[in-house]
Amino acid sequence: TKTTPGTASAGEDADQQVRSTAGSGDGCTADKYNGGVPKRDLKTITVGFAQSEKEANPFRITETESIKAEAAKRGIKLITTNAQSDLNKEIADIQSMVAQGAQALIISPLNSEGLDPALEAAQDAKVPIMTIDRLLTTKQPCVDYIGWIGSDFVEQGKRAADALIAATGDQGETAILLGASGVNVTVDRTKGFKDQLAARNSKLTVVAEQTADFTREKGRSVTEQLISANPELTAIYAENDEMALGAIAALKAAGKKPGDVKIVTIDGTKGAVQGIVDGWISGVIESNPRFGPLAFQALEDFYGGKGVPPKTIIADKEYTKDNASAELANAY
Amino acid sequence: MTLHVEAVSKQFLGVLALDRVDLVLRPGRVHALVGENGAGKSTLIKVMTGVHRPDRGRITYRGEVVGFGAPRDAQAVGISTIYQELNLVAAMSVARNLFLGREPLNRLRLIDFAAMHREAQAVLSRYGVAVDVRRPLGEFSTGVQQMVAIARAVSTRARVVIMDEPTSSLEPREVDRLAQVIDLLRADEVAVLFVTHKLDEVFRLGQDVTVLRDGRRVFSGEVADTDRLRLVATMLGRPVDDVSAHGLTSFGDGGGAGPGDDGVAVLRADDLSRRGALSHVSVDVRPGEVVGLAGLLGSGRSETVRALFGAEPVDSGTILVGGEPTGRRWSPARAIAGGVGLVSEDRKVEGIVGDLSVRDNLVLAALPRLARGGFVSRRRCDALVDTFVRRLRIKMTGPDQPVRELSGGNQQKVLLARMLCLNPKVLLLDEPTRGIDVGAKAEIQALIDELAGAGLGVVLISSELEELVEGATRVFVLRDGAVVGSLGGDAISEHRIMTTIAAAAREEAASD
Amino acid sequence: MTTVRTGRPPVTGAGLASLARRAGAPLVLALVLVIGAVAFGEGFAGPQNIRNVALDSSYLVLIAVGMTFVVISGGIDLSVGSVFALAGVLAAVGAQWGSLPAVALPLLVCGLIGLLNGVLIGRARIAPFIVTLATLLFARGLAFAASQEGNKVYLIPGDLTLTRIGQARTLGVSTPVLVAVGVFAVALVVLNRTRFGQAVYAIGGSPESAELMGLPVARVRVSVYVLSALLAAVAGILVAAQTSSGLPTIGEGRELEAIAAVVIGGTLLSGGIGTLTGTLAGALLLKVIQNLINQVGTLSSYYQQVVSGVFLLLVVLIQTGLSRRGRVDEEVP
Amino acid sequence: MTETASREGLPTPTRPAAPPGSGLFRRVRNHGVSLAIGVLLLFNLLFTPNFATVGNLRLQLVQVVPIAIVALGMALVVATEGIDLSVGSVMAVAAAIIPLYLGYGPWLAVAVGLVAGAVVGALNGSLVAFCGVQPIIATLGVLVAGRAAALVLADGRLVEIFDPTLQTLGNGSVLGVPVTLVILAVLATLVVVTVRWSVVGRRLVAIGGNRAAARLAGLPVRRTLLTVYVLSGVLAALAGVLNTARLGASDPSFVGLLIELSAITAVVVGGTPLSGGRIRVIGTLLGALLMQLIAATVIQHDLPDSLARMIQAGIIVVAVYVQRDRGGA
Numbered sequence A: 001t002k003t004t005p006g007t008a009s010a011g012e013d014a015d016q017q018v019r020s021t022a023g024s025g026d027g028c029t030a031d032k033y034n035g036g037v038p039k040r041d042l043k044t045i046t047v048g049f050a051q052s053e054k055e056a057n058p059f060r061i062t063e064t065e066s067i068k069a070e071a072a073k074r075g076i077k078l079i080t081t082n083a084q085s086d087l088n089k090e091i092a093d094i095q096s097m098v099a100q101g102a103q104a105l106i107i108s109p110l111n112s113e114g115l116d117p118a119l120e121a122a123q124d125a126k127v128p129i130m131t132i133d134r135l136l137t138t139k140q141p142c143v144d145y146i147g148w149i150g151s152d153f154v155e156q157g158k159r160a161a162d163a164l165i166a167a168t169g170d171q172g173e174t175a176i177l178l179g180a181s182g183v184n185v186t187v188d189r190t191k192g193f194k195d196q197l198a199a200r201n202s203k204l205t206v207v208a209e210q211t212a213d214f215t216r217e218k219g220r221s222v223t224e225q226l227i228s229a230n231p232e233l234t235a236i237y238a239e240n241d242e243m244a245l246g247a248i249a250a251l252k253a254a255g256k257k258p259g260d261v262k263i264v265t266i267d268g269t270k271g272a273v274q275g276i277v278d279g280w281i282s283g284v285i286e287s288n289p290r291f292g293p294l295a296f297q298a299l300e301d302f303y304g305g306k307g308v309p310p311k312t313i314i315a316d317k318e319y320t321k322d323n324a325s326a327e328l329a330n331a332y
Numbered sequence B: 001m002t003l004h005v006e007a008v009s010k011q012f013l014g015v016l017a018l019d020r021v022d023l024v025l026r027p028g029r030v031h032a033l034v035g036e037n038g039a040g041k042s043t044l045i046k047v048m049t050g051v052h053r054p055d056r057g058r059i060t061y062r063g064e065v066v067g068f069g070a071p072r073d074a075q076a077v078g079i080s081t082i083y084q085e086l087n088l089v090a091a092m093s094v095a096r097n098l099f100l101g102r103e104p105l106n107r108l109r110l111i112d113f114a115a116m117h118r119e120a121q122a123v124l125s126r127y128g129v130a131v132d133v134r135r136p137l138g139e140f141s142t143g144v145q146q147m148v149a150i151a152r153a154v155s156t157r158a159r160v161v162i163m164d165e166p167t168s169s170l171e172p173r174e175v176d177r178l179a180q181v182i183d184l185l186r187a188d189e190v191a192v193l194f195v196t197h198k199l200d201e202v203f204r205l206g207q208d209v210t211v212l213r214d215g216r217r218v219f220s221g222e223v224a225d226t227d228r229l230r231l232v233a234t235m236l237g238r239p240v241d242d243v244s245a246h247g248l249t250s251f252g253d254g255g256g257a258g259p260g261d262d263g264v265a266v267l268r269a270d271d272l273s274r275r276g277a278l279s280h281v282s283v284d285v286r287p288g289e290v291v292g293l294a295g296l297l298g299s300g301r302s303e304t305v306r307a308l309f310g311a312e313p314v315d316s317g318t319i320l321v322g323g324e325p326t327g328r329r330w331s332p333a334r335a336i337a338g339g340v341g342l343v344s345e346d347r348k349v350e351g352i353v354g355d356l357s358v359r360d361n362l363v364l365a366a367l368p369r370l371a372r373g374g375f376v377s378r379r380r381c382d383a384l385v386d387t388f389v390r391r392l393r394i395k396m397t398g399p400d401q402p403v404r405e406l407s408g409g410n411q412q413k414v415l416l417a418r419m420l421c422l423n424p425k426v427l428l429l430d431e432p433t434r435g436i437d438v439g440a441k442a443e444i445q446a447l448i449d450e451l452a453g454a455g456l457g458v459v460l461i462s463s464e465l466e467e468l469v470e471g472a473t474r475v476f477v478l479r480d481g482a483v484v485g486s487l488g489g490d491a492i493s494e495h496r497i498m499t500t501i502a503a504a505a506r507e508e509a510a511s512d
Numbered sequence C: 001m002t003t004v005r006t007g008r009p010p011v012t013g014a015g016l017a018s019l020a021r022r023a024g025a026p027l028v029l030a031l032v033l034v035i036g037a038v039a040f041g042e043g044f045a046g047p048q049n050i051r052n053v054a055l056d057s058s059y060l061v062l063i064a065v066g067m068t069f070v071v072i073s074g075g076i077d078l079s080v081g082s083v084f085a086l087a088g089v090l091a092a093v094g095a096q097w098g099s100l101p102a103v104a105l106p107l108l109v110c111g112l113i114g115l116l117n118g119v120l121i122g123r124a125r126i127a128p129f130i131v132t133l134a135t136l137l138f139a140r141g142l143a144f145a146a147s148q149e150g151n152k153v154y155l156i157p158g159d160l161t162l163t164r165i166g167q168a169r170t171l172g173v174s175t176p177v178l179v180a181v182g183v184f185a186v187a188l189v190v191l192n193r194t195r196f197g198q199a200v201y202a203i204g205g206s207p208e209s210a211e212l213m214g215l216p217v218a219r220v221r222v223s224v225y226v227l228s229a230l231l232a233a234v235a236g237i238l239v240a241a242q243t244s245s246g247l248p249t250i251g252e253g254r255e256l257e258a259i260a261a262v263v264i265g266g267t268l269l270s271g272g273i274g275t276l277t278g279t280l281a282g283a284l285l286l287k288v289i290q291n292l293i294n295q296v297g298t299l300s301s302y303y304q305q306v307v308s309g310v311f312l313l314l315v316v317l318i319q320t321g322l323s324r325r326g327r328v329d330e331e332v333p
Numbered sequence D: 001m002t003e004t005a006s007r008e009g010l011p012t013p014t015r016p017a018a019p020p021g022s023g024l025f026r027r028v029r030n031h032g033v034s035l036a037i038g039v040l041l042l043f044n045l046l047f048t049p050n051f052a053t054v055g056n057l058r059l060q061l062v063q064v065v066p067i068a069i070v071a072l073g074m075a076l077v078v079a080t081e082g083i084d085l086s087v088g089s090v091m092a093v094a095a096a097i098i099p100l101y102l103g104y105g106p107w108l109a110v111a112v113g114l115v116a117g118a119v120v121g122a123l124n125g126s127l128v129a130f131c132g133v134q135p136i137i138a139t140l141g142v143l144v145a146g147r148a149a150a151l152v153l154a155d156g157r158l159v160e161i162f163d164p165t166l167q168t169l170g171n172g173s174v175l176g177v178p179v180t181l182v183i184l185a186v187l188a189t190l191v192v193v194t195v196r197w198s199v200v201g202r203r204l205v206a207i208g209g210n211r212a213a214a215r216l217a218g219l220p221v222r223r224t225l226l227t228v229y230v231l232s233g234v235l236a237a238l239a240g241v242l243n244t245a246r247l248g249a250s251d252p253s254f255v256g257l258l259i260e261l262s263a264i265t266a267v268v269v270g271g272t273p274l275s276g277g278r279i280r281v282i283g284t285l286l287g288a289l290l291m292q293l294i295a296a297t298v299i300q301h302d303l304p305d306s307l308a309r310m311i312q313a314g315i316i317v318v319a320v321y322v323q324r325d326r327g328g329a
């Protein structure tokens, strides 16, 4: 795999690696897709990319950049929209891209449900859709969409739990900094984390779970309140890096030393990995947003006849104090 | 006996507005209610019609005790009211205002606008108001609005009609019309309550009269058994012989010191025109002069003074202050800076800032003068307020009272004070004594006189002709936004003014 | 208090002004449409894209119609966005038992929220902005609670009558659009041809006067907020049917979009003045502009936002210019 | 009580008349916020572990600063019967600017940030005062465009800031009092003085109360409006700066998101009606504090987001209901 210009700093193995592909049958192709769609030459078509949230955090920024970069690299004409976290806008966006004559779509769904009208519009126009990041749980691969590439958020939550148990020696009080309310990612990462604690009947007691909207600002203010209310707090599970970094700011302001409160977080941004190096963060579960290469590879296989598996789950790294300084370059 | 008010009391914070007041309205009789500003007339009406609830006492309507929760309830049982501060919606058309809440409906229970406009036109023309009923009411002068309010109140088949100062900005002509209307009401056995500060109307229209002073009923009886002087005396609470019997108004003869010899006008307008409102209006005021503007409803008097003040744009014409032509961007701010002051006829909409205290309202325009380095000097401010509160006998619980709590007349005084305290070179007074009681009116007239004597130029608009006759040194007569004549010195008389207007009307009729 | 000047006749031109006020937004809309068609041709003016825009606009139109009643009555309703979402969730919840509950439940609950708004504003006399801001929080909270903080996503079975109707196309026109058009037509009559409608204007124009004129001020106020909530609910139900799911996160900021549509339509937030046709044009404008920005395709999302913000300002400026009905119009230019 | 009035035989008032909706009412009213705050404090002291610690109370005060500062500006705007939805975006713009100019020294960076705030404020002001655009829609446009502009400036990225000066500005304290709190105190005093005694202060209230009357009284309506929106812009920018300084990072995507609603709530809960013509500065501060306490309470009791929102709604309504204006809705 090559490095994407979008993240030039990233080293060789910064790109997404496939952990496993799942699903029956030998992959989805243009002929099979929903009763067959016209074969096309990837070089000459217009691809539409529907981003779900505004590029306001490293994950989204990198995701979009990666798609754009790969398209540029392959010399494909790309049009993009951004739903600004508004489901109806994402639907409208996808529909308007179809109307504009996009011949294939890559969409990063805002939510696992609710895109039906958009999907229909695409089907009517025989425009295949590749989905990334979030899985359309209730839809048919190779019917409603070609396939899906993404991380397993529940899994991430589980791994976070393991990391935190390890870091704390499985004892003490922990708080969860939840992501934005009602969003899949939040739900899954919380579920995974709690299930795993239960599964390993851990002694860690969750004393608080409060939303900090995936932002550093809220991460800080909420943590300030939490540590003020629970002086005994020994661990924090942050569902993304930004909130973790906010939490660190709060801890610093409260005069805590690195390690006083163990922090585990998900994403793998530079700041967080640096946080490991500095001793504030005990572990970071990666959630790799560099979908570009795999996504376009999938489209190539789709038209090429090689076939695309229903699910391609990417291997998310885990950053620990052992590999942090080494891997820092690969963080986004 | 239609409506009977017994020992009703109403207490506002700091003020006992009504103190055990009795009042009886009989079918087919007009009951006049008089008293100084702040005596409690409007409050009594509000208590009778469910705007306020009485603290004590009881009200019986056609034999049974009533307690209206809202004006709605009173209207439902046939008590129709014109409140002092006109209760209409400026943004809606004249017709809609007339019929709000009882619009004519067609078979589909939808409003039949054609019918509504027809009826509206008909009703208003009966009151001699020739306006396009589709136009927003706000486009028309207070006079018109007042007529609309009257028409609305009367055209509901009411058993009792209550009017709080309905004539405050009506011309003699309209007052005559109102008189006719009231006669019709009496013929229908309707009971009428009628508040006014123009005492001659009491004798002309009323059968019974009640006098309030400081919230107490100090006299009630047949109009026939009293006379103007006695009435004034009871209102002011002074012995009869105190109330000097000089002229109807207390303007000194000729009014003002007469034109200053230097003769240069402090304010003059040449050929002011604005489509649809003013055509080639030229007026001028010299120092020490009181110049009157006379005319009927919508003749353009307010238009004129507003144009002079820069409150309304003009299409053409020039305005000169102290001989100096004013620039294109003539505005109220510049006018005031240039020593010109205006007291608008519409005190509620363009006058008071209701939530602000009397103090803040009074000094509003004078702020820069009272300020040092951008900050207002409280001491100077209070001094100023105190002077004018005394001078105009503004009745309030204290300078911190919100001005909207003041009685109509007292609000008017505050507005006068706002302009007077600027000691301007020219004062434009649009109905300055509107809704002001006899006592205070005399003082204001005397004040205008005095100011003129001191070299101030005054432009006076008044719906009471005798005010112009006695007060003005010169009178411009307007009609449909044009000056149709000007009278001077002894030539000024009610008769001459009316004939001038009539003549202009005839010419017009002849011309087309 | 009204911002309208009384006593002072801009005698001539008043007619023109009011015409321009009503025509303002539609004119701008026409302009934008032409520009779009010229610039992007088929992609923009093609039937498919038109259908998309119509569908996308229908929800906004529904909400904006309710908002128009509220704003003309001198109030404001910030809760519509949340109510919209809540209705969707409840529809999905109700759908577990069938189509009827799927429609009845959200209408009932949202109607009650509207009633709450109305009573607190009309009877308890609390500022509309605050009341509806509170119900904005409340309804959203309820939506989250109903879906267990998003843990439980209720899906609407595809074979349900509601879903079939909701996703149906009659003569190529999708159901939400039909509903929006129908509601708009009825609203037009109610606002302009009934005593209720007149009362709404009067109350917005001058509450005190309306009270003194004996209009049922409180009752009318309550009704407009109920109406607004119900229409938001209808929009929410339709979205749920379209997307066969109820998500508690949708519709954030929808209230501001609706208010924008209403104001662009020439309605004064101070109440007493406004038209539904203006609102319709305003709503369409917003969506068309959105669509135009997408047409450009290559714009980065930040620039997309810059453009739509600037666009909004331009439209409002033109609209205000056309209808000299600005807040400071007492001032002589 | 004036000597003239007594000549009129006016019954001696029991108490000098007070501002609108006066009397006993007003007593309760002005204390409506304080009442709510008191109740909330009491509740927390009783039922929230570790609430009554200096550190915690201090924290609440520190966290309230940004909203409070924004609310001060908002109060001025609201008093003129206006509204400023753009404050959050202004904060973002200011935040985005700081890292760009940090090279030239922290103070210059801050200065530029504030100037930017003034400029955006001037834009709002001109739209409202000169173009006659309705405040809510004018500032809504700026809300959308402003935030996006900030993101363009910062390329959407959060930038960490390691600058000792800003560090102290955000987290330092003088004589044990947090710097930000001192700044707030100073600003509040300035605003109080302006509103009570300055010409501008008297004018903006009059303009809010009755614009037509204000104009006929010769007040410079437009200039005053412009000033007010500029002030609001500058204050918002300052809030953005402090926020950035405190967080040690400039995060234009999220700083001040939705703060306009909290600020407006604070203003109204504090007793300044949106209909303009009145302003309560101290009330505004208390309003902000109330918002803060509510937030703190729900977090420290670890209530789920859904419940938190509903409770917040309840408290707001009750607090405002206590001080509602009987006059009219």
Ligand SMILES: Nc1ncnc2c1ncn2[C@@H]1O[C@H](COP(=O)(O)OP(=O)(O)OP(=O)(O)O)[C@@H](O)[C@H]1O
Binding pocket: B012, B013, B015, B016, B017, B035, B036, B037, B038, B039, B040, B041, B042, B043, B044, B084, B395, B396, B404, B405, B406, B407, B408, B409, B410, B435, B437
């Ligand atoms: N809402 C109120 N709050 C407090 N005081 C009030 C209120 N309304 C009226 N008052 C006081 O009650 C007294 C009577 O007022 P009212 O308006 O009845 O006088 P009025 O006889 O109508 O005077 P005018 O002839 O000027 O209209 C005045 O002193 C006034 O200040």
Ligand SMILES: Nc1ncnc2c1ncn2[C@@H]1O[C@H](COP(=O)(O)OP(=O)(O)OP(=O)(O)O)[C@@H](O)[C@H]1O
Binding pocket: B128, B129, B130, B131, B139, B140, B141, B142, B143, B144, B169, B276, B277, B295, B296, B297, B298, B299, B300, B301, B302, B303, B304, B345, B463, C007, C009, C011
């Ligand atoms: N009876 C009427 N018929 C038609 N138009 C009228 C009438 N009365 C007033 N108007 C309108 O009012 C405008 C002039 O009002 P203005 O206030 O200047 O006159 P005015 O002499 O001051 O009358 P008022 O004494 O009622 O204030 C005219 O432009 C006209 O549109």
Ligand SMILES: [Mg+2]
Binding pocket: B041, B042, B043, B084, B164, B407, B408, B409
């Ligand atoms: Mg009165």
Ligand SMILES: [Mg+2]
Binding pocket: B141, B142, B301, B302, B303, B345, B430, B461
């Ligand atoms: Mg007049």
